Amino acid sequence: MKSVPASDTNLRMVATLKLELKGITKSFGSLVANDRIDLVVEPGEIHCLLGENGAGKSTLMNVLYGLYEPTSGEILVDGQAVKFSGPGDAMAAGIGMVHQHFMLVPVFTVAENVALGRESTGLGGVLDLEQTRKKIREISAKFGFNVDPDAVIEELPVGVQQRVEIIKALVRDARILILDEPTAVLTPQETDELMDIMRQLTAGGTSIVFISHKLREVKAISDRITVIRRGKVVGTADPSASTTDLASMMVGRSVNLSLDKAPARPGEEVFRIRNLTVMSDDGTRLVDDVSFAVATGEILTVAGVQGNGQTELTEAVLGLHRHVRGSITLDGHELVGRSVRQVLDAGVGFVPEDRRIDGLVGAFSIAENLVLDLYGKKEFSRGSMMNRTAIAEHAARKIEEFDVRTPSAQAPADKLSGGNQQKVVLARELSRPLKLFIASQPTRGVDVGSIEFLHKRIVAERDQGTPVIIVSTELDEVLELADRIAVLFAGRLMGIVPGKSSRDLLGLMMAGLSADEARAQLSATTTLKGEPS
């Protein structure tokens, strides 16, 4: 981390820009995603847009960036009403956006991605990337980005890809930068670096709209906060407001942010992974020689930045991966080499990371989704026919028990909200007698109310004596649920640390340091800071 002297930040003198949104409404059919939203972004400020998943933040920003046309309302830049018919217009007006899912062509180089859309060309449209390379090096040097213009995007870590996105906006002279959930893919240290970059940018006159649902980050970086709930602005807040106040504004009722959880009473270590290696088809080690054990009655969370082997680890346990070496045992029985059906029958419950793709059949009803694993069992079938009555009764029970908000058990699963879909998946997986429960990203894209419920159910499963493995890239969730934390980096296990470990320690481990190295580095920095200057 680097702090930048004030004089350096004046390198970039751009005209500042004031942005106003007046009464923006955007509806998709009968769904009103944004309802008469007013927002003022002052020049040089970091303005945070706080709201839950699905509150309408991204829709609003897509309107601002010209990707959607607003149903009504107007956008004013420096007092002048503007109309954007596409992102090109928004960029011309000085608005740049870094999307949550990066808009980078993976097989292109950095320079090609930055040039795209405003390429300099020679005779007959022949590409000339030299100017772009020069600009990238300039910006890169100024902000300490360390980005090679000729690197291919798909070979770069996500943190660097995000910088390429910022460079893309800066090259286009963006004076307002929209950052949509920029910290979702970063380690805590990378998040701190991003915040430094944001401060540098605003010191140079750029305004930033920072979209997030993470209260801690919002409080740390914002100058002003606008809270959005169900498509409407519910108010503005000062960054000094308390976390609980912000949370209740965001959710619309008071929420209990901390989970009441009794200390774990771990028993016997019934689930063991020994020297597990998972490989892709071309021999890349996605999980590299990982060993650990989980005891009955404890929650082990697996932390790490997205794409460091977590997905493959869980897939290997379930028997979904082809190239698996090593051993996975449950109650002494080997799971490697078994079919998925055999693994499930051995007592493994599994919540996949993407419920819409792997967790549910969207077009099937909730009742059908609840018996996807059990339809063949005696209680739900009559010979080769399904027992509709039993399935409906089962659905009614589960919907009640898991508080699934739905008009009917016969509604298709893809009509439910994210939180309710996840409750259906959890209800199904917890309805078998389990000897191991694994959940990947159990609360991704889920509203706060459902998160509370899902977390309670997971802890309840632990308290019944089931070993639980939770994979999550959200550090808050990792810390909330964990009795012990395993950190993965590049497929390797960086170590297992207690559930109450510090964010800094976990952050360093997520960036590739072993637990011991990370502790050593932390104690070195604290000593340094502690010394009087």
Next chain:
Amino acid sequence: MSTATSTVRDQLAVRSWKVPIAFGFMAAFAAVVFAVFGPDGRATFRLSQDSDAWQLPDLVLPAKITGIIAALGCVVLAAMSYLQTRTVGRTSRAVTSSFTVLFVAGFLIWIIGGTKTQNITLVGLSTGAMLIVTPLVFGSLSGVLCERSGVVNIAIEGQLLAGAFTAALVGSITGNAFAGLLAAAVAGVLVGFMLAAFSIKYLVNQIIVGVVLNVLVAGLTGFLFEKIMKIKVGGATIYNQPPHLPNLPVPLLSEIPIIGPTFFRQSILGYLMLVLVAGIWFALFHTRWGLRIRAVGEHPQAADTMGINVNRTRFLNVLAGGAVAGVGGAYFTLVAVSSFSKDMTGGLGFIALAALIFGRWNPIGAFLAAMLFGVAGNLKSILQLAVTPVDGQFLAMLPYALTILAVAGLVGKSRAPAASGVPYVKG
């Protein structure tokens, strides 16, 4: 910032025995057929035609001994493939290509040694291949243009056929081959327009639209062929007598042995093909136009957020692809044969699709793949002369077997443009 993610590769752990096993079987085939049952006598390869300015001496090989050498080579290379797979996990490219060359050479000698005359003009083989290669390359280029921008073009077959028919009809009516050529391009564009309109505007599944268009064009041209082209005036069909595009040999270049007659004694379409291969390759990888098209085909949202109109880019590319395939179709009736006949493209459009995949969505790769398919397809003509224990008709399926192998990806893993076949809807 985390250091660049280090990935450990372990080729051994995921090795596949497909290649050594396949080579093993082929080597055994070579040992039995080329060596043990090899024909006696000599196989003569004629490198020059009588009309050539420079005459190269004939290549004369003793069939049996050469067959034994080729078979031995195949056995050795198959063993090397096995050893390489065991030690490093994969067969090297050198071994794969040497094996292919030796096997094909052994196969040719076996065939030629088995014919009555025991000789073959290599030039005849390559110039004959061009009859297949030219429309194949045009078809593949059409596919490159469409798929690079994100639209799968299964309708190449229909575009070729529409081009062939229109060129014949308009050429006959106007008496001008170039008018026929232009009309063929327009016909290709029309088929492309339907593909674009249904798949880009109305989001109909691209594969289904393509298949339907093929059937539609086959039916339509077949119907019009019966109703119009068979009209006889004064005992002769007047609507199926297209003029020929003249051959334009390039001075000097056309006198190079083998290469000259193959590439430099062609009609204008042959040269257009070479220009298009080089031109499209350059444009795709070195111009703004190409960068934008590849962006649209790989990550349309990224292109959209950079102010590029995704669907317009795709639409224009599909139309351009249609024009290219239409012109390729004209080759059938203005150069190769001098009249249209029903379904005369005979599935070449699908082989063009395979060449496109085999050539990894690269114009030059597609060109080389088309050459390979062309030569393999043209082997038919000499196979008919061969006195072999295997029926010539059976061996004639060789090009199609190659097609299946290419598409199945045995020859090499190829990566399609990421958004190919995926319609782009905003938001």
